[in-house]
Amino acid sequence: MQYLDFEKPIAELEGKIEELKNLSNVSDGVLNNEIESLRERVDELRESIFTNLTRWQRVQLARHPDRPYTLDYISLITEEFIELHGDRYHSDDKAIVSGLAKIDGQSVMIIGHQKGRDTNSRKYRNFGMANPEGYRKAYRLMKLAEKFNIPVLTLLDTPGAYPGLEAEERGQAEAIAKNLKLMATLKVPIITIVIGEGASGGAIGIGMGNEVYMLENTWYSVISPESCSSILWKTWDYKEQAAAVLKLTAVDLKEMEVIDGVLKEPMGGAHRDFETTAATVKEQVNESLKRLKKLKPEKLVEQRIEKYTTMGAWETVK
């Protein structure tokens, strides 16, 4: 388990528990009592830290290297999954995984950003930063889902669309723009869940759900706190403040009515308990599917267009 800076006190106590456990190979009443009381202290400490998280701390949790990723959710919430590859023009983008799955007997097209967990797989997945091919693969598979009347589930977890030379050369902006236009009028339900980082165009490029949810410790914004700091404060040092003013947490977005709900994570974050987190996600997917499947295609499109064309904040002055 990797610990974030604000989790240090928890890490210390948990380390102590481990030490004591190693000492008490034979059953030792005194040590066991000690361990039990330390466990209680850890739980209290964790609760006090995690019920008062700052926005920046949530950003850190969203990026936690042990957090469940798209493929983890796929293996935990589906009975079957066949991965489908490639955009048919250029290549297969490893930063977006996609394919047909069954969730409680229902066929679903799943499309999600994918990060890696160690040095090699991080590089292989390009840190979850998709190239235009990823967005074009998503486009192709959303069209396919529409053809066979299969609902789409998208899982967002990206630090941004890849800002590389070839990505620009092959039309990163055009690829994302085309997806937005397609998702607006797609005739099957789209459910979107932010499972980690929702950074800007790279996130919304697969994120225009009829219903959108965020896990409790995730963020979704037009820019990362670091980049925002570098542009507005002209230094990288104001990322905490930037995170605060960007109001980028699940609760913030629910208040702004940009998302439909906040999905609770286990105490200590999603990475502490994959199964419970996945169960929460699955429950939400099933509930949304049940609701959206009742809508006729025209109604689904109407609902989605109504949702996105009314977003924003302005004053009307006559």
Next chain:
Amino acid sequence: MSWFKRKDDNIQTETRKEMPEGVWVKVPETGETIHRRELEDNLWVDPLSGYHFRIGSNEYFSILFDEEKFEEIGNEIQPTDPLGFEDRKKYSDRIKNSQEKTGLSDACRIGVGKMNGLDVVVGCMDFSFIGGSMGSVVGERLGIAIDHARENKIPLIIISQTGGARMMESVLSLMQMAKTSAKLALLEEEGVPYISYMTNPTTGGVTASYAMLGDFNIAEPGALIAFAGPRVVRQTIGRDLPEGFQTAEYLLDHGFLDFILPRTKMKPKLTQLLKLVLHK
């Protein structure tokens, strides 16, 4: 993440200056001077080098609309500060200062009028207003423009000049990408033509939504057009960028533009194009 780290301090992104003051104007690329009157007569394009000075919605409306007559719509939509955003300055102060400095209410205006006798709706961004950034007002006004085009079956032209989505409205700015794209999808269903005209610069969330969704994607010569700007790309790849990277000419060569159109030929060529589409 390596691309978050700025390698050198104080890197300045090259931007073209707003129209300078004075009777004699210096052309940045050549260093020559030109009389302001001569420049104005040539629509703020240097006749010798073809350098396009940046102009705003006032000038574009004058160029496109017959006898410079048009009706402005969407003005009832005015900016606010939904997040109470504050960095080194308050967003509400930025808005007020920009309004005082530019005489504009936000970074986009909508004009409805005639172009060589053809009815057109023109949405035009202004870079001078907070870097032409797209917040809720830009998205909503463009939404009104697209609706007007769709309901009245009038061709739509959007002129972009922008650094991208406006940070100070955070995710609400991001959602304007979804809003404008959704509105354009409806416009498409009605078969109403939409021309996207990209000027210097067109970057970020605007490029990744309405700017790239034209039936015709057209750009001014030399315009910077990008998703991620050159500074960010340079940091990502850690080496210098090829000559002409992300210019209009580069995008044309890579298949993302229909053609490049100098401002001086803008009105007749756009008219010709629309007449071809409309069987006129």
